[in-house]
Amino acid sequence: MARLAGKVAIVTGAASGIGKAAVELFRREGAIVVGADVSEGADIVADAGSEREMHDLIERVARDHGGLEIVFANAGISGGWATISEQTADDWAEILRVNLIGPFLAIKYAAPLMKLRGGGSIVCTASVAGLRSGAGGAAYSASKAGVINLVQTAAQQLSGSGIRVNAICPGLIETGMTKPMYDMARERRQEGRIGELNPLKRGGEPEEIAQAALFLASDESSYVNGAALVVDGGLSSSHPTTRRFDLRML
Numbered sequence: 001m002a003r004l005a006g007k008v009a010i011v012t013g014a015a016s017g018i019g020k021a022a023v024e025l026f027r028r029e030g031a032i033v034v035g036a037d038v039s040e041g042a043d044i045v046a047d048a049g050s051e052r053e054m055h056d057l058i059e060r061v062a063r064d065h066g067g068l069e070i071v072f073a074n075a076g077i078s079g080g081w082a083t084i085s086e087q088t089a090d091d092w093a094e095i096l097r098v099n100l101i102g103p104f105l106a107i108k109y110a111a112p113l114m115k116l117r118g119g120g121s122i123v124c125t126a127s128v129a130g131l132r133s134g135a136g137g138a139a140y141s142a143s144k145a146g147v148i149n150l151v152q153t154a155a156q157q158l159s160g161s162g163i164r165v166n167a168i169c170p171g172l173i174e175t176g177m178t179k180p181m182y183d184m185a186r187e188r189r190q191e192g193r194i195g196e197l198n199p200l201k202r203g204g205e206p207e208e209i210a211q212a213a214l215f216l217a218s219d220e221s222s223y224v225n226g227a228a229l230v231v232d233g234g235l236s237s238s239h240p241t242t243r244r245f246d247l248r249m250l
Contacts, residue, residue, distance in 0.1 A: 002031075007069040010036065011071075011072040012074050014036055015035070021205075021206035069119075071106050074125040079137050081137050104150060107154050107165060114162075121163070131228075131230070131236050148228045172235070174206070216229065
């Protein structure tokens with residue numbers, strides 16, 4: 001039986017990468033899915049960081065499809081690797097608007113509709129950059145740390161509603177956001193070095209994060225709430241290190 005049979009879902013950041021993979025996977029698992037993005041390629045054009053657009057998107061989907069059980073608040077921007085001294089308050093405001101206010105709006109407007117259905121699942125894309133420094137720029141990392149705390153706070157405030165709120169913390173995944181880094185590595189014939197800091201020695205694929213989102217969206221994770229699920233090949237299991245062990249000693 002399909003794992004999301006008959007459920008209605010919204011996925012933001014759906015035009016490419018993780019969001020696109022999630023839309024396709026959720027549909028294969030039986031869900032009615034509406035993908036939203038500011039770029040072409042999604043079902044609906046909507047800015048995840050705009051209160052009016054997110055309100056209208058969520059209300060429209062619930063009205064057109066008779067309810068709402070799943071939201072994957074995945075839209076995000078990187079902001080690059082500029083240092084704190086190089087960034088402006090406007091840079092921070094835009095990154096926080098999309099990456100943190102976006103998930104907040106998804107929770108705020110989806111939760112009342114999910115409660116009418118007896119519960120639901122909200123999944124937010126955070127990042128290993130939100131766990132500790134070194135995996136992203138300052139504003140991006142701060143925004144993703146905020147997402148992790150947001151899902152914990154929301155899970156508590158929605159106690160008794162039947163609504164679960166969780167985050168996914170991806171590591172290095174090949175998406176539109178990381179494309180410049182992947183392209184540079186390939187141009188320099190250094191593709192084998194991508195993901196070298198994690199124990200699996202490779203980058204991840206959007207489908208691997210989509211599978212984690214599917215788990216959190218489905219009833220299989222019915223006792224998972226307020227959690228940050230790390231999907232990073234083991235990168236965050238330790239601080240990055242260049243020390244290598246002689247495998248013959250293991």
